[in-house]
Amino acid sequence: MKPIYHELDFGVTCIDTEHMRKDFVAAYLIEDEGRAAFVDTGCYLSVPTLLATLDAKSIKHENVDYVLLTHIHLDHAGGAGEIIKHLPNATVYVHERGAQHLADPSKLRKGVIDVYGELFFKQFLGDLIPIPKDRIVVAQDGDEITLGNRVLKFIDTPGHARHHVCIWDETSRGVFSGDTLGVSYREFDTDQGELIFPPTTPVQFDPDTWKNTIKHLMNLNPKYAYLTHFNRIEFTQNSADxxxxxxxxxxxxxxxxxxxxxxxxxxxxxxxxxxxxxxxxxxxxxxxxxxxxxxxxxxxxxxxxxxxxxxxxx
Ligand SMILES: [Zn+2]
The missing domain is CATH 1.10.10 (Arc Repressor Mutant, subunit A)
Known part of the structure; x- marks a missing residue:
């Protein structure tokens, strides 16, 4: 399989998971000093694309230290249980409200099937594999991890979902924002910049909390948002507004x-x-x-x- 990915600078690659359509759901790969991390995984069906990206970039599976999940919606985290079977040294980081659902995804599976139906689940999301508890670490607000020479910091970011964290990358001054800094499709770029709107996904959308979270993230003075939907954009105060x-x-x-x-x-x-x-x-x-x-x-x-x-x- 030939993966589609976009190599950005600062050792970051945007992988097109090709979920539903092209240019819709990204997962990110960060490389630093020979070590690697995924941020989000796409769904179960996206895992072959992620592994093919490692192969295409000659990254050994053993050199992936982390699978960092912004939240547990399945277009972000549905592939985590499957991919770690292939990554012997990787630990999964997730918000404390998400951890138990990764270890036992039965409620998550039921929730998704209730909303989208069994057929959609099988056809477009594939499956959901439990993650052994000893491979899950809870990411608390302010926690930092090291990848090669860079530091990645977790920020609790409720609003889109209560189980959402963003990951701050000081090296690129970028926020791996999951769904918290909105969705923005490249097809809508104009000379006015990017068109950004909020994914008000069920079942935990909380507008006031979300707006506070956005203001909190802007205090970091970011240059970029690495959006799951889709790809990196420059993220300014105008974007936040x-x-x-x-x-x-x-x-x-x-x-x-x-x-x-x-x-x-x-x-x-x-x-x-x-x-x-x-x-x-x-x-x-x-x-x-x-x-x-x-x-x-x-x-x-x-x-x-x-x-x-x-x-x-x-
Ligand atoms: Zn989401």
Whole structure:
């Protein structure tokens, strides 16, 4: 198999896990002084791509020290149990709220199948392999680990999910941000920069907490965000402001439609209008049908997450 990956600078590689489509779900490989770490793994089906990337870059499996998981949503962590079978020296780091679900993924599996169905799980996520407890380390806020000559620091980042950490890489002044600094597809880049919006995924979306987390991360004065969806972008105060604005925009839609009939469908339609409008204001000239195709997966998940949030909070 020929993996697709993008070599960035500072020893960081963005691997296209090819989950669902190209340019959608990334995993990252960090190399330093002959040692390596993955940040997120994609799902179970992405593992062959990750291993093929190691081979293509002549990195020995024994030289991978870490699998660092930003959170346990399956497009980020679903492959962790499978990949560590191939990485004899790797330890998995995860938020304390995620650790037990990696050791015993039965609840995680059930949760995903309840939302997406068994067929989707098998076809697009594949499987979920438990991770032996002695290979899991809980990443606390402020914890640091060393990879070669660089230091990677964990930051507790609730808001998208309560089991979310970001990883601060001082070397590149970059945040491996999982879903916390939003999603931004390269197809929507214009001369105004990147279009960024929030994945309001079920079941722990918490807008106020998320906005505080974004402000907290900006105190690091980052230069880059390594987004899972998709690839590295420069992340400025304007990027943070845009993300916060659209968290508020999504929440406003949800609140307005709280009592509407066929609420989920209506929220989805309004979210699509919202995204098409912000894309248009951003100078995006892609065909609308192309835009709809690219937003499709997010619309479903974001509408579900907003629905869960409405039921819990208003
Ligand atoms: Zn997520």
């Amino acid at each position: 845009m993300l916060i604005q659209h968290i508020d925009g999504f929440v406003d839609i949800a609140k307005q439609l709280k009592q509407s009939e066929s609420r989920h469908k209506t929220i989805k339609e309004h979210l699509l209008d919202y995204l098409l409008t912000i894309a248009s204001n951003h100078g995006v000239t892609l065909d609308e049908s192309q835009q709809v195709r690219l937003f499709k997966g997010d619309l479903e998940i974001c509408a579900q997450g907003l629905g869960v949030w409405l039921d819990r909070n208003t």
